Amino acid sequence: MQNNAWFVGDDQSIAWRExxxxxxxxxxxxxxxxxxxxxxxxxxxxxxxxxxxxxxSEALGLEVAGTISAIGSAVTRFSIGERVMALVPGGGYAEQxxxxxxxxxxxxxxxxxxxxxxxxxxxxxxxxxTFEAGGLAHGERLFVHGATSGIGTMAAAIASAMGHEVxxxxxxDSKVKAAEELGFTKVWNYKTEDWSEAMQGHGGVDxxxxxxxxxxxPRNLAMLRDGGRHVSIAFQAGLEAQVNxxxxxxxxxxxxxxxxxxxxxxxxxxxxGAVESSLFPLVSIGKLKPHIGLSLPMSEAEKAxxxxxxxxxxxxAVLTR
Amino acid sequence: MQNNAWFVGDDQSIAWRExxxxxxxxxxxxxxxxxxxxxxxxxxxxxxxxxxxxxxSEALGLEVAGTISAIGSAVTRFSIGERVMALVPGGGYAEQxxxxxxxxxxxxxxxxxxxxxxxxxxxxxxxxxTFEAGGLAHGERLFVHGATSGIGTMAAAIASAMGHEVxxxxxxDSKVKAAEELGFTKVWNYKTEDWSEAMQGHGGVDxxxxxxxxxxxPRNLAMLRDGGRHVSIAFQAGLEAQVNxxxxxxxxxxxxxxxxxxxxxxxxxxxxGAVESSLFPLVSIGKLKPHIGLSLPMSEAEKAxxxxxxxxxxxxAVLTR
Numbered sequence: 332m333q334n335n336a337w338f339v340g341d342d343q344s345i346a347w348r349e350x351x352x353x354x355x356x357x358x359x360x361x362x363x364x365x366x367x368x369x370x371x372x373x374x375x376x377x378x379x380x381x382x383x384x385x386x387x388s389e390a391l392g393l394e395v396a397g398t399i400s401a402i403g404s405a406v407t408r409f410s411i412g413e414r415v416m417a418l419v420p421g422g423g424y425a426e427q428x429x430x431x432x433x434x435x436x437x438x439x440x441x442x443x444x445x446x447x448x449x450x451x452x453x454x455x456x457x458x459x460x461t462f463e464a465g466g467l468a469h470g471e472r473l474f475v476h477g478a479t480s481g482i483g484t485m486a487a488a489i490a491s492a493m494g495h496e497v498x499x500x501x502x503x504d505s506k507v508k509a510a511e512e513l514g515f516t517k518v519w520n521y522k523t524e525d526w527s528e529a530m531q532g533h534g535g536v537d538x539x540x541x542x543x544x545x546x547x548x549p550r551n552l553a554m555l556r557d558g559g560r561h562v563s564i565a566f567q568a569g570l571e572a573q574v575n576x577x578x579x580x581x582x583x584x585x586x587x588x589x590x591x592x593x594x595x596x597x598x599x600x601x602x603x604g605a606v607e608s609s610l611f612p613l614v615s616i617g618k619l620k621p622h623i624g625l626s627l628p629m630s631e632a633e634k635a636x637x638x639x640x641x642x643x644x645x646x647x648a649v650l651t652r
Numbered sequence: 653m654q655n656n657a658w659f660v661g662d663d664q665s666i667a668w669r670e671x672x673x674x675x676x677x678x679x680x681x682x683x684x685x686x687x688x689x690x691x692x693x694x695x696x697x698x699x700x701x702x703x704x705x706x707x708x709s710e711a712l713g714l715e716v717a718g719t720i721s722a723i724g725s726a727v728t729r730f731s732i733g734e735r736v737m738a739l740v741p742g743g744g745y746a747e748q749x750x751x752x753x754x755x756x757x758x759x760x761x762x763x764x765x766x767x768x769x770x771x772x773x774x775x776x777x778x779x780x781x782t783f784e785a786g787g788l789a790h791g792e793r794l795f796v797h798g799a800t801s802g803i804g805t806m807a808a809a810i811a812s813a814m815g816h817e818v819x820x821x822x823x824x825d826s827k828v829k830a831a832e833e834l835g836f837t838k839v840w841n842y843k844t845e846d847w848s849e850a851m852q853g854h855g856g857v858d859x860x861x862x863x864x865x866x867x868x869x870p871r872n873l874a875m876l877r878d879g880g881r882h883v884s885i886a887f888q889a890g891l892e893a894q895v896n897x898x899x900x901x902x903x904x905x906x907x908x909x910x911x912x913x914x915x916x917x918x919x920x921x922x923x924x925g926a927v928e929s930s931l932f933p934l935v936s937i938g939k940l941k942p943h944i945g946l947s948l949p950m951s952e953a954e955k956a957x958x959x960x961x962x963x964x965x966x967x968x969a970v971l972t973r
Contacts, residue, residue, distance in 0.1 A: 464904075544897045566897040574895055576865045576887040580909040583785075588901040 336390035336425030353429035361401035366448035383421040392423020396447030416447035433600025449621035449647035453485035471537035478510035487514035545569025563588030622646030657711035657746030674750035682722035687769035689715040713744020717768030737768035754921025770942035770968035774806035792858035799831035808835035866890025884909030943967030
């Protein structure tokens with residue numbers, strides 16, 4: 332069986348080249364990739380600042396959808412030919428991708444391969460950070476920066492489907508409009524408006540999902556209500572943040588955060604189970620699906636990265652075969 | 653009935669003067685004070701930076717022990733003459749002190765009035781921050797700055813009685829020795845040792861209880877294990893702290909904090925119930941009691957404050973009548 336995949340070169344270029352078909356361990360499945368999701372960490376991996384964890388494929392790509400082409404001896408949940416989607420620690424931009432069975436989900440009938448490839452990374456990230464770490468509870472409000480990003484659009488889709496008000500920021504008026512059409516209650520243009528002040532005037536929020544870091548952190552804390560939670564999932568503007576301890580104490584705030592990729596397989600399997608039981612009911616009735624902003628053939632990975640860098644993308648980019 | 657109490661003057665002086673006996677509302681008890689606990693926030697209140705919450709007595713004092721001298725019409729848990737200890741939002745340095753019945757506890761047979769007056773503030777603070785907010789779990793390690801403070805000695809007493817290893821800092825070698833005799837597993841002299849490096853070399857901790865703030869916060873975060881929790885209860889060295897978002901994400905840390913005084917009565921009543929059910933079993937068998945470092949007559953409040961400011965005090969100071 333042949334395998335080709337997108338690998339990162341020394342000069343941050345990427346190349347589609349042949350590689351051994353991944354070895355299938357007892358708990359692994361091999362997926363014949365029909366679509367691969369594109370994520371911001373893929374750009375970081377190109378830049379050399381987000382290496383794959385030990386044992387993972389060196390090829391790019393953190394999520395795929397396709398059909399099972401081989402299974403390991405201990406695999407019980409899946410059989411060959413089944414339509415699936417999976418979170419993977421690497422190797423998604425490929426013809427064949429290996430996944431731990433604990434990170435694989437059946438592809439719901441309501442999702443295409445493209446939509447399936449756009450689901451795992453953002454759904455797992457939003458679920459574990461917003462609902463598990465952030466504890467977003469009935470009647471509470473969510474705030475998400477990057478409203479039109481893959482994370483932002485998924486957060487709004489999930490939270491609005493579950494009845495929450497969702498607020499956020501975007502960098503242009505047209506993105507503000509697009510985000511509000513995709514489920515946000517209200518979005519502010521961070522280039523022209525003081526979103527923190529505005530949100531405070533609007534009554535504040537209970538959970539802030541932040542991927543900006545830097546001076547956004549104190550501004551996020553300022554708009555949190557009593558008992559509010561701040562969850563960091565990236566730090567695009569700076570990895571150091573100044574926090575006011577008195578505000579944390581007075582409002583009894585919580586700051587936390589996490590990464591997804593480096594978690595052990597058992598933890599990903601637990602999270603996958605939580606996503607299936609919590610979100611599949613919404614997916615199966617067509618109330619929740621990822622928003623695809625760009626779909627390109629697998630050969631155009633470079634173009635997909637350009638689109639993500641440009642900031643013009645709304646929702647997710649996927650590569651298809 | 654006569655009442656005298658210690659009040660703060662305009663020039664940060666304090667004066668023992670007559671005041672009306674507190675009015676007893678339906679849910680209040682009046683306590684004939686036999687001993688009042690002295691706390692660091694009392695010094696802040698003198699300096700004008702920690703005012704009593706609305707409705708609380710303007711007199712100093714956050715905890716008392718004594719006997720019930722009057723009860724409101726809705727009070728069911730207590731009767732006149734009963735020995736009690738109580739957390740109060742103010743008015744403890746007095747002859748008569750009003751308390752919401754939800755914040756009052758029977759004084760266990762194993763505690764004197766002095767010990768009872770030294771119990772509520774530190775026990776409530778340690779319980780809610782270390783075990784509730786910090787979630788210190790079986791087999792986990794605690795770190796507490798100010799090992800010989802009222803909070804430090806209570807934290808060590810509770811956590812060591814419950815089987816946890818407890819680490820901390822103190823400012824002199826004799827205080828290090830005293831703290832290790834009072835239940836700490838190991839204490840570092842912060843003037844001569846890099847406690848954060850040392851603790852990391854020692855395997856790290858799961859929960860850090862911090863009252864220092866400022867540059868202690870990043871050093872605390874550095875010694876937290878994966879999944880560790882940082883709980884702020886004061887900020888003696890600075891209310892702004894620099895935190896590393898990548899470390900929070902990578903180790904999945906949580907930062908939180910709280911104040912006790914401004915919580916609503918219903919929340920204090922809930923916490924009082926948690927303290928009674930969790931800590932009274934240890935108190936009643938003599939395994940847990942506050943460490944009294946200084947006991948003075950009520951007339952010597954100024955001297956008690958001097959002792960607290962001097963940094964020489966080990967454990968709690970109380971004022972008795």
